[in-house]
Amino acid sequence: MFESLKPIAKDPILGLMAAFRADKREKKIDLGVGVYQDDSGRTPVMKSVKQAEALLMDLEHTKSYQGIAGDNDYNQQMMSLLFGSNHSIVGSGRLATLQAPGGSGSLRVGAEVVLRARPEAKLWVGVPTWPNHIPLLGSAGFSIEQYPYYDLSTHKINTEAMMDALSQVPAGDVVLLHGCCHNPTGADLTKQHWDQIAQLALDRGFIPFIDIAYQGLGDGLDADAYGVRMMAEKLPELIVASSCSKNFGLYRERTGSITFIAETSEQAQLISSQAMSIARQIYSMPPAHGALLVALILGDDQLRADWQAELEEVRLRIMSMRTLLTDSINNNAAGIDFSHIKQQRGMFSFLGIESQQLERLREEFAIYIVSSTRVNIAGINSNNIEYLSQSIRTVLDAG
Numbered sequence: 001m002f003e004s005l006k007p008i009a010k011d012p013i014l015g016l017m018a019a020f021r022a023d024k025r026e027k028k029i030d031l032g033v034g035v036y037q038d039d040s041g042r043t044p045v046m047k048s049v050k051q052a053e054a055l056l057m058d059l060e061h062t063k064s065y066q067g068i069a070g071d072n073d074y075n076q077q078m079m080s081l082l083f084g085s086n087h088s089i090v091g092s093g094r095l096a097t098l099q100a101p102g103g104s105g106s107l108r109v110g111a112e113v114v115l116r117a118r119p120e121a122k123l124w125v126g127v128p129t130w131p132n133h134i135p136l137l138g139s140a141g142f143s144i145e146q147y148p149y150y151d152l153s154t155h156k157i158n159t160e161a162m163m164d165a166l167s168q169v170p171a172g173d174v175v176l177l178h179g180c181c182h183n184p185t186g187a188d189l190t191k192q193h194w195d196q197i198a199q200l201a202l203d204r205g206f207i208p209f210i211d212i213a214y215q216g217l218g219d220g221l222d223a224d225a226y227g228v229r230m231m232a233e234k235l236p237e238l239i240v241a242s243s244c245s246k247n248f249g250l251y252r253e254r255t256g257s258i259t260f261i262a263e264t265s266e267q268a269q270l271i272s273s274q275a276m277s278i279a280r281q282i283y284s285m286p287p288a289h290g291a292l293l294v295a296l297i298l299g300d301d302q303l304r305a306d307w308q309a310e311l312e313e314v315r316l317r318i319m320s321m322r323t324l325l326t327d328s329i330n331n332n333a334a335g336i337d338f339s340h341i342k343q344q345r346g347m348f349s350f351l352g353i354e355s356q357q358l359e360r361l362r363e364e365f366a367i368y369i370v371s372s373t374r375v376n377i378a379g380i381n382s383n384n385i386e387y388l389s390q391s392i393r394t395v396l397d398a399g
């Protein structure tokens with residue numbers, strides 16, 4: 001049977017990571033990988049997570065199955081993290097939140113619920129978007145349409161083209177938006193963009209589907225949720241997939257949640273039962289460990305404050321690396337302006353250099369960057385910044 005299977009082309013990012021591991025040069029730098037790294041280049045377990053794990057060792061008395069919707073405390077805490085505890089939507093009965101395996105599992109459950117409700121709905125994604133959005137959501141059954149998002153020549157959102165495209169989206173279609181820290185561009189929607197898109201959603205009747213995988217890594221926990229909170233107030237229907245992979249550093253624990261806002265509480269209950277039947281058909285129940293940790297952290301004043309302080313440190317480190325990189329390249333940048341890096345948010349930005357310059361960075365200087373020129377800002381640290389900016393200046397000066 002299996003002889004009929006065709007090999008799948010290797011993921012270019014995995015290929016780049018393998019080449020990086022095999023590289024013996026001492027000064028090598030990996031800016032391709034998509035996880036946070038601290039100033040010593042490690043991806044550590046957060047101290048608040050370690051403390052919650054110690055507590056859990058004592059508190060956990062069973063490994064019996066938990067419900068299909070996951071841990072109830074976790075779901076409640078995620079709602080207040082996303083919306084803020086005083087938001088009118090919390091307690092309105094119009095919310096349905098389920099724990100799901102990571103941001104990816106959450107996106108998938110969201111997509112499948114939409115397609116049960118409206119099999120002909122199309123999904124509109126910005127260009128570019130996180131490369132996994134299309135296979136993940138397309139294979140759920142969505143046909144994918146695209147809208148312009150980022151202008152490579154100006155390093156800004158192409159507002160006019162984006163709004164033009166979104167003002168053509170038919171009623172009942174779904175528009176995917178990045179809540180904050182856009183991956184791969186780092187160019188986030190402004191408040192004005194969010195407000196304008198909310199108005200278009202109301203006028204046209206499309207439904208925003210917000211993927212928020214980096215809450216707290218951009219401008220802070222509350223500021224990063226502006227779009228989610230404003231749309232939850234203004235729109236009758238909304239879908240939000242969130243991930244604790246980055247802001248709690250729980251990558252491998254597969255911790256996320258999917259939230260639906262319905263017009264009525266009866267509809268929210270219907271959605272919840274449909275989402276649970278979908279989860280049951282795919283993975284039955286989400287993994288417990290990460291969600292129990294998040295519920296413990298967010299439910300305890302001291303642990304929550306510790307976690308917020310650690311997250312703030314992460315956010316500020318990324319911001320300072322953005323400034324340092326911009327300033328050190330721009331000191332001598334062959335006439336190219338890199339100020340977008342300083343202005344953008346989250347872990348990623350496009351460097352925007354030529355492919356032969358990228359190749360030279362890898363071959364001559366052991367600096368690994370994916371072909372789109374997306375760099376992981378968190379891969380930069382006080383030990384490698386000088387070598388990195390010097391190498392970039394060298395390849396830029398050579399033209």
Ligand SMILES: Cc1ncc(COP(=O)(O)O)c(C=O)c1O
Nearest residue numbers: 102103104130183211213243245
């Ligand atoms: C934009 C975006 N959405 C979703 C995810 C998925 O996160 P998770 O690892 O929690 O599945 C990522 C991860 O990189 C991402 O960048």
